[in-house]
Amino acid sequence: MPSQSETATPAPTARPDAAAPRSGWIPGTSAIRFGGDYNPEQWTRETWLEDIELMREAGVNLVSVGIFSWALLEPREGEYDFSFLDEILDLLAGAGIDVDLGTPTTVPPAWFWKAYPHAAPVTRDGVTLGFGSRGIVSPSSPEYRRAAEAIAERLAERYAHHPAVVMWHVHNEYGAPIAESFDEASVANFRTWLERRYGSIDALNRAWGTTFWGQVYRSWSEVDAPRRSQSITNPAHRLDFQRFSSDALLECFVLERDAIRRHATQPITTNFMATSCPAVDYWRWAPEVDLVSNDHYLTASRLDAHVLLAMDADFTRSLAGGKPWVLMEHSTSAVNWQPRNVAKRPGELARNSLAHLARGADGILYFQFRASRFGAEKFHSAMLPHAGTSSRVWREVVGLGDVLRSAEELRGSRVEASVAIVWSTESFWALDLDWRPSEDLSHRERLEAFYAALWERGVTVDFVHPSHDLSGYDVVFAPSLYLLDEPSAANLRGYVAGGGTLAVSYFSGIVDEHDAVPAGPFPGRLRDVLGLSIEEFLPLRDGEQVRLTDGSTGAVWSDDVVLEGAVAVSSYAEPAAGGGPAAGRPAITRNALGDGSAWYLSTRLDGADLGGFVDAVLADAGVAVDVPEAGLERVVRVGDDSTRWLVAINHADAPARVGAVAADGVDVASGARVAADDVVDAGAVRIIRLG
Numbered sequence: 020m021p022s023q024s025e026t027a028t029p030a031p032t033a034r035p036d037a038a039a040p041r042s043g044w045i046p047g048t049s050a051i052r053f054g055g056d057y058n059p060e061q062w063t064r065e066t067w068l069e070d071i072e073l074m075r076e077a078g079v080n081l082v083s084v085g086i087f088s089w090a091l092l093e094p095r096e097g098e099y100d101f102s103f104l105d106e107i108l109d110l111l112a113g114a115g116i117d118v119d120l121g122t123p124t125t126v127p128p129a130w131f132w133k134a135y136p137h138a139a140p141v142t143r144d145g146v147t148l149g150f151g152s153r154g155i156v157s158p159s160s161p162e163y164r165r166a167a168e169a170i171a172e173r174l175a176e177r178y179a180h181h182p183a184v185v186m187w188h189v190h191n192e193y194g195a196p197i198a199e200s201f202d203e204a205s206v207a208n209f210r211t212w213l214e215r216r217y218g219s220i221d222a223l224n225r226a227w228g229t230t231f232w233g234q235v236y237r238s239w240s241e242v243d244a245p246r247r248s249q250s251i252t253n254p255a256h257r258l259d260f261q262r263f264s265s266d267a268l269l270e271c272f273v274l275e276r277d278a279i280r281r282h283a284t285q286p287i288t289t290n291f292m293a294t295s296c297p298a299v300d301y302w303r304w305a306p307e308v309d310l311v312s313n314d315h316y317l318t319a320s321r322l323d324a325h326v327l328l329a330m331d332a333d334f335t336r337s338l339a340g341g342k343p344w345v346l347m348e349h350s351t352s353a354v355n356w357q358p359r360n361v362a363k364r365p366g367e368l369a370r371n372s373l374a375h376l377a378r379g380a381d382g383i384l385y386f387q388f389r390a391s392r393f394g395a396e397k398f399h400s401a402m403l404p405h406a407g408t409s410s411r412v413w414r415e416v417v418g419l420g421d422v423l424r425s426a427e428e429l430r431g432s433r434v435e436a437s438v439a440i441v442w443s444t445e446s447f448w449a450l451d452l453d454w455r456p457s458e459d460l461s462h463r464e465r466l467e468a469f470y471a472a473l474w475e476r477g478v479t480v481d482f483v484h485p486s487h488d489l490s491g492y493d494v495v496f497a498p499s500l501y502l503l504d505e506p507s508a509a510n511l512r513g514y515v516a517g518g519g520t521l522a523v524s525y526f527s528g529i530v531d532e533h534d535a536v537p538a539g540p541f542p543g544r545l546r547d548v549l550g551l552s553i554e555e556f557l558p559l560r561d562g563e564q565v566r567l568t569d570g571s572t573g574a575v576w577s578d579d580v581v582l583e584g585a586v587a588v589s590s591y592a593e594p595a596a597g598g599g600p601a602a603g604r605p606a607i608t609r610n611a612l613g614d615g616s617a618w619y620l621s622t623r624l625d626g627a628d629l630g631g632f633v634d635a636v637l638a639d640a641g642v643a644v645d646v647p648e649a650g651l652e653r654v655v656r657v658g659d660d661s662t663r664w665l666v667a668i669n670h671a672d673a674p675a676r677v678g679a680v681a682a683d684g685v686d687v688a689s690g691a692r693v694a695a696d697d698v699v700d701a702g703a704v705r706i707i708r709l710g
C-alpha cells in the first residue's frame with residue numbers, strides 16, 4: 020500500500036457557526052443562494068482573482084467547488100495534496116463567497132483505474148468501459164467504495180470548519196452517465212440484495228415466476244445479473260436489478276455522507292436529475308439527503324421546454340417534501356450535448372431561473388461560472404461565457420443577481436398545491452420493459468400530457484408516490500400507473516373512499532411489484548376502485564384514431580370495458596361513426612366510491628380533448644380554476660406568516676394581464692402597486708407580494 024502522507028498547508032481556522040444544526044437550510048446569509056459550479060483547477064491563480072471579482076459583481080454567494088478534483092487532491096493512492104483547495108477556499112472566504120464543497124468521487128483518478136481494473140463498469144452487453152471520460156466505476160466495487168469514503172473523509176476532516184464551507188455536495192449526478200454495472204462485484208452484491216429481499220431461493224423463484232421458460236434456481240450462486248440474452252429476459256429479474264442498481268448507488272452516497280458527518284455539521288446533498296434520470300428511484304433517495312438539490316437542462320428540441328422545466332421543478336419540490344430546495348445546475352444559454360444546442364433567447368435565462376424559484380427553489384445555481392477552454396464541455400454556456408463580460412449572457416446574469424437580491428423576502432416560503440400527479444419510478448421501469456401490448460404505451464408521454472394540461476390551466480401540482488398520504492389533495496391524477504402493489508392500491512382506495520377524486524388513465528393497475536398479473540380480470544387491484552373490469556385490451560394500430568360519443572378523438576389504446584358499478588361518461592362511437600375496436604363500449608367512466616369518485620380514461624386523448632377530461636375531473640372535485648392568459652405561468656409561494664407572493668412569467672410574445680389574483684399587490688422589485696389589469700411584458704417576469 021502507498022504511504023499516507025500529506026503535502027498541504029495546515030487546515031484553515033474554524034467557522035464561527037460550526038455547531039449549526041446539521042440538517043435543513045444552508046447556514047449563513049438569508050439571501051436567495053446564487054452561483055454555480057466553479058472549477059478553479061482549470062485556471063491560473065490570476066484568473067481565480069478575476070473570477071472572484073466578477074462573482075462579487077454578479078452577486079454570487081455560493082459556488083460548488085472540487086467536483087472533479089480527485090486526481091489533484093490525491094495524486095497517488097493515500098497521498099494527499101490539498102494546497103490548491105486550501106488556497107481557493109481561503110480566497111473565496113475572504114471575498115464572502117460561500118462554498119458547496121464537492122467530493123470528487125465521480126471521477127476516480129487514472130491511478131485507481133490502473134490499480135483496480137476489476138472496478139471498471141461493465142455494460143449489459145458485456146463491454147468493459149475504460150478511463151478517459153467521467154462517471155463512476157462499478158458502484159459495488161469494494162476498492163471504489165473504500166477509496167471514495169477515504170477521500171470524502173479526508174475532505175471533511177480538513178474543511179469541516181473552514182469559514183467558506185456551508186454545504187457538502189457528494190459526488191455528481193449519481194446514475195449518469197451509467198447507472199448499472201454487470202461486473203463481478205455487482206453480481207455478488209445483487210445476490211446479497213436478493214437474499215435480503217426474499218430470504219430464500221424458493222421465495223425468489225415464486226416472485227420471479229421462474230417456472231416460466233424453465234428458469235428455476237436451486238442456489239443463490241446460480242443467479243446472475245440480467246445480461247443481454249437470446250430473447251427477452253425475465254421481467255421480474257430485470258426489475259429487481261433496476262431496484263438493486265439504484266440502491267447500490269444510494270449505498271455509495273450514504274457511505275460518503277456518513278464519512279462527512281463524522282466531522283462536519285453543514286447540510287449534505289447530492290445533485291439529483293429529477294425527471295431526467297430514469298434509473299434512480301429518487302423517492303428512496305430523498306430521505307437520505309439533508310436538503311434536496313437538482314440539475315435541470317432544457318430539452319432544446321421542444322418548444323414546450325418551459326413546461327417540462329416546470330414539471331421537473333414541481334417533482335423536485337415534491338421530493339423535498341415541499342421544503343425549499345436548491346437548483347444546483349442549469350444553463351445560462353446553450354448546452355453542448357444535445358443534437359442541436361439552441362442558445363437561450365433574450366430574457367429566457369431569467370424566465371427559466373425564476374420559474375424554478377417560483378416552484379420552490381431558494382438557490383439558483385448554474386453549470387458553470389466560467390466557460391471551460393478545453394475538454395468535453397468547451398461549447399457549453401456559462402455565467403461568464405467565452406465572450407466575457409461584454410456579452411448579453413453576462414449582463415443577464417448580473418441582472419438576475421439583482422432580481423434575486425430584491426426577492427430575498429421569498430426565502431423559506433412554500434408552494435401549495437391541491438392537485439397531485441402520481442409518479443412511481445418502479446412502475447415506469449416496469450412499463451419500459453419489453454413485450455408490452457403496444458410499443459406506443461409511454462408513461463413519460465402521458466405524464467407530460469397531463470402535466471401540460473394542468474400547466475395551461477394554471478393549476479400547480481405536486482407529485483406523489485402512490486403510497487403517500489393523499490388526503491390533502493382534492494384531485495390525484497394517475498397516468499399510466501402500470502405497476503401497483505397492494506399497499507399502494509389500498510392507499511388509492513382509501514383516498515377515494517375518504518372523499519378524494521382519482522383519475523386513472525389506461526394500462527394502470529395491471530401488474531404487482533413482480534410484474535405479475537394479479538388473479539382475475541384487469542385492472543387488477545383497481546377494479547373495485549374504478550368499478551369496472553377490462554375484458555380485453557384493444558390497442559390501436561399506428562396512427563389509428565377512434566371517435567368518442569362526446570366528440571373527442573382517441574389514439575394508441577382502447578379497452579373492452581365492462582361496467583361493475585361505474586357509469587359511462589362517454590363511450591366509443593358506433594362502428595360506422597369511427598368507434599374502432601371498442602365501438603359502443605364505455606370509454607370514460609366515473610365510479611362513486613365512499614365519499615369520493617374515481618375516473619377512468621381508456622384511450623389517449625390529446626390537446627383540447629385531454630383538457631376537457633381534466634376540466635371535468637377538476638370540476639367534479641370542486642377545484643376552482645383561474646386560467647391565466649396564454650403563455651403566462653403563475654405560481655404562488657406562501658410564507659410562514661401567510662404572506663403570499665405571485666411569480667408571473669410571461670413566455671409569450673405579447674404582454675399578458677396578471678389577473679385578479681394580483682389585484683392590490685406590490686411589485687417586489689419596484690415597490691409599485693399592482694392592479695389586475697397590469698401586465699407582465701412579453702418575455703418578462705414579475706414577482707408580486709399579494710395584498
Ligand code: GLA
Nearest residue numbers: 191192314316348354386399
Ligand atoms: C451535468 C453535469 C455537469 C455538466 C453539465 C453540462 O449536469 O453535472 O458537470 O456536465 O451536465 O450540461
